[in-house]
Amino acid sequence: MKLLTGNRVRTGDVVWWAGDRWSTRLAEAVGLEPAEGERLLAEQAAHEQVNDLALVDAEPRPGGGWRPVHIRERIRAYGPTVRPDLAREGENWR
Amino acid sequence: MYRPDEIDRAIVDARVAEFRDQVARRLSGELDEDHFKPLRLKNGLYLQLHAYMLRVAIPYGVLSAEQLRMLADVARRYDRGYGHFTTRQNIQFNWVKLEEAPDLLADLARVGLHAIQTSGNCVRNITSDPYAGAAADEVVDPRPWAELLRQWSTLHPEFSYLPRKFKIAITGAPVDRAAIRFHDIGLELRRLEGRLGLKVYVGGGMGRTPMLGACIRDFLPAEEFLSYCEAILRVYNRHGRRDNIHKARIKILVQALGAEQFAAEVEREHAHLKGQGIDAPWGEVERIAAHFTDPPFTLGLPDDFRVDALDPGLERWVARQVMRHRVPGYRIVNVSLKPPGGIPGDASAEQMEAIAELADAYSFGEVRVTHAQNLVLPHVRAIDIPAVYRALMQVGLAEANLDLASDIICCPGLDYCTLANARSIPVAQALADRLRPIEAELGELKIKVSGCINACGHHHAGHIGILGVDRKGTENYQLLLGGSGAEDASLAQILGPGFTAEGVVEAVARVVDVYRRERAAGERFLDTYRRLGPAPFREAVYG
Numbered sequence: 001m002k003l004l005t006g007n008r009v010r011t012g013d014v015v016w017w018a019g020d021r022w023s024t025r026l027a028e029a030v031g032l033e034p035a036e037g038e039r040l041l042a043e044q045a046a047h048e049q050v051n052d053l054a055l056v057d058a059e060p061r062p063g064g065g066w067r068p069v070h071i072r073e074r075i076r077a078y079g080p081t082v083r084p085d086l087a088r089e090g091e092n093w094r
Numbered sequence: 095m096y097r098p099d100e101i102d103r104a105i106v107d108a109r110v111a112e113f114r115d116q117v118a119r120r121l122s123g124e125l126d127e128d129h130f131k132p133l134r135l136k137n138g139l140y141l142q143l144h145a146y147m148l149r150v151a152i153p154y155g156v157l158s159a160e161q162l163r164m165l166a167d168v169a170r171r172y173d174r175g176y177g178h179f180t181t182r183q184n185i186q187f188n189w190v191k192l193e194e195a196p197d198l199l200a201d202l203a204r205v206g207l208h209a210i211q212t213s214g215n216c217v218r219n220i221t222s223d224p225y226a227g228a229a230a231d232e233v234v235d236p237r238p239w240a241e242l243l244r245q246w247s248t249l250h251p252e253f254s255y256l257p258r259k260f261k262i263a264i265t266g267a268p269v270d271r272a273a274i275r276f277h278d279i280g281l282e283l284r285r286l287e288g289r290l291g292l293k294v295y296v297g298g299g300m301g302r303t304p305m306l307g308a309c310i311r312d313f314l315p316a317e318e319f320l321s322y323c324e325a326i327l328r329v330y331n332r333h334g335r336r337d338n339i340h341k342a343r344i345k346i347l348v349q350a351l352g353a354e355q356f357a358a359e360v361e362r363e364h365a366h367l368k369g370q371g372i373d374a375p376w377g378e379v380e381r382i383a384a385h386f387t388d389p390p391f392t393l394g395l396p397d398d399f400r401v402d403a404l405d406p407g408l409e410r411w412v413a414r415q416v417m418r419h420r421v422p423g424y425r426i427v428n429v430s431l432k433p434p435g436g437i438p439g440d441a442s443a444e445q446m447e448a449i450a451e452l453a454d455a456y457s458f459g460e461v462r463v464t465h466a467q468n469l470v471l472p473h474v475r476a477i478d479i480p481a482v483y484r485a486l487m488q489v490g491l492a493e494a495n496l497d498l499a500s501d502i503i504c505c506p507g508l509d510y511c512t513l514a515n516a517r518s519i520p521v522a523q524a525l526a527d528r529l530r531p532i533e534a535e536l537g538e539l540k541i542k543v544s545g546c547i548n549a550c551g552h553h554h555a556g557h558i559g560i561l562g563v564d565r566k567g568t569e570n571y572q573l574l575l576g577g578s579g580a581e582d583a584s585l586a587q588i589l590g591p592g593f594t595a596e597g598v599v600e601a602v603a604r605v606v607d608v609y610r611r612e613r614a615a616g617e618r619f620l621d622t623y624r625r626l627g628p629a630p631f632r633e634a635v636y637g
């Protein structure tokens with residue numbers, strides 16, 4: 001599946017498409033079929049509220065939620081792996 | 095120290111106001127990202143993995159205590175309580191919000207700091223010797239010349255749209271503490287038969303095509319140095335490869351033309367520019383130099399201090415971190431930003447404030463940033479050394495590891511950077527932990543880690559360099575040996591196939607073992623490597 005993600009223009013925060021809105025929590029992201037993802041990406045790009053929009057590959061985690069395939073996206077969801085004190089609660093970069 | 099004058103202040107204030115307006119228009123939707131991005135980059139604001147990152151210029155690495163306190167304040171108010179000092183003597187904040195960036199910049203402007211020309215294809219922050227004005231081996235104080243370069247290159251209309259970024263470093267000592275041969279222009283001030291001049295290197299750099307700068311002038315009279323730099327930039331501006339971003343740096347042009355022909359082009363341009371009033375009149379040079387006269391040193395102070403025999407920690411720290419000063423009775427103190435478990439170059443707001451306090455109390459309110467991502471108190475009385483040590487202990491900054499294995503230069507890598515292929519900080523931490531127990535015995539060993547080919551972590555200039563690459567979607571690391579960013583500059587060479595993160599730490603441990611086995615008396619790691627070549631190291635790692 002694909003996840004739609006980017007960084008909020010106003011704050012720079014990492015956000016995930018949560019079905020009807022953007023969420024800073026990966027746990028709230030919705031999985032998208034590629035065609036639907038492309039459509040949403042184009043739609044959101046036109047809104048100009050989120051920068052660096054991208055569709056990224058993800059697999060379901062056994063306990064629920066998504067695990068992005070590439071470590072880069074897992075780090076985006078979690079925060080710098082070297083600063084667990086700043087990590088987003090409940091996220092896991094591994 | 096240089097104090098910003100009305101012109102500097104007017105430039106910075108005007109820029110803050112302009113950027114405030116641009117941000118407001120972006121947030122209201124009047125400007126889209128395609129139009130806004132180049133504007134924010136002109137103000138040092140990048141979008142990174144987790145947030146916006148702001149790069150603040152620290153001209154030639156010189157900070158006042160007041161400025162450092164403001165950086166601490168900014169870290170606390172607009173960031174998450176810390177900042178990252180970089181290899182180009184700048185500082186980066188990692189968690190900036192666009193909506194707060196104008197206020198942040200306005201606060202910085204109150205102490206003369208800004209982010210102008212910290213990004214984009216212009217002349218970037220001028221870097222220099224962090225010991226300038228203090229080093230016992232200094233021939234000429236580079237700061238007035240660095241300041242002249244700063245004024246000349248600030249908003250220079252002809253050089254605001256160069257083919258690519260442009261980095262200048264200048265030093266005035268035979269020991270190179272500014273990596274001048276890895277810069278687009280590297281300058282060494284010198285004296286010849288009583289005259290002041292500069293040795294000029296051009297076309298050095300890291301990145302995907304690392305190169306050492308070539309000397310194109312052995313002795314350029316100091317009076318002509320701005321017109322000569324202008325000639326170099328003109329030749330570059332005219333002939334640089336704008337068609338290919340990977341070939342756009344001046345190093346590629348110098349390589350394509352050959353250093354001799356490039357030099358001939360520069361000489362021709364210079365002959366034309368020389369008489370046109372580009373060079374600063376000598377009175378102006380003297381006016382600027384007057385900003386850099388000595389602080390009120392006390393003469394005749396005892397040139398020594400009693401190291402308490404009961405405190406081996408202090409003794410070790412003095413031997414490693416404290417350098418001779420050109421004024422008897424004073425010392426240069428290096429403050430390590432590489433504590434065990436720390437992130438190379440990161441400092442918390444509390445640490446910045448503590449160092450600002452120390453600078454006020456013991457170093458005439460001055461602090462320097464080094465290209466190795468450490469800080470310096472440049473003018474400390476010898477008799478105050480034990481007190482400075484104790485104060486640094488209290489904030490966890492009394493590590494005695496200057497130029498040792500755990501004093502690693504490291505870029506932010508995949509923990510922060512959008513361009514990264516692999517994380518660099520955890521590898522640096524694992525290497526430091528592995529080698530710390532034996533680092534004193536190993537002596538000088540410069541390890542440098544980058545998270546991608548852009549080489550912000552100077553891996554090409556590492557005695558041991560590590561480069562993060564992407565191998566089918568996973569982090570992988572190449573090992574390079576034999577580089578140097580100092581006066582004996584050389585490019586490190588790749589040893590062989592890459593490793594996992596654990597694998598590269600193990601490989602470095604083996605490389606170090608070869609050195610311990612093979613070293614001759616007095617040899618550093620780099621000397622042994624140069625004498626033996628890569629073969630025994632390759633054998634130990636891959637054999």
Ligand code: HEM
Binds near residue numbers: 142258301510513551
């Ligand atoms: C995190 C945001 C950063 C970005 C997007 C970035 C981007 C780049 C790029 C694209 C290059 C290659 C330039 C070229 O070869 O044409 C480069 C080079 C370089 N960067 Fe960075 N960098 C970042 C952070 C840093 C940091 C934190 C440091 C210091 C620790 C640094 C210091 C350097 C140096 C020394 C070089 C190589 C010198 C040169 O040839 O220009 N950069 N950077």
Ligand code: SF4
Binds near residue numbers: 505544546548550
């Ligand atoms: S070397 Fe690469 S990963 Fe490291 S900071 Fe530079 S661009 Fe980012």
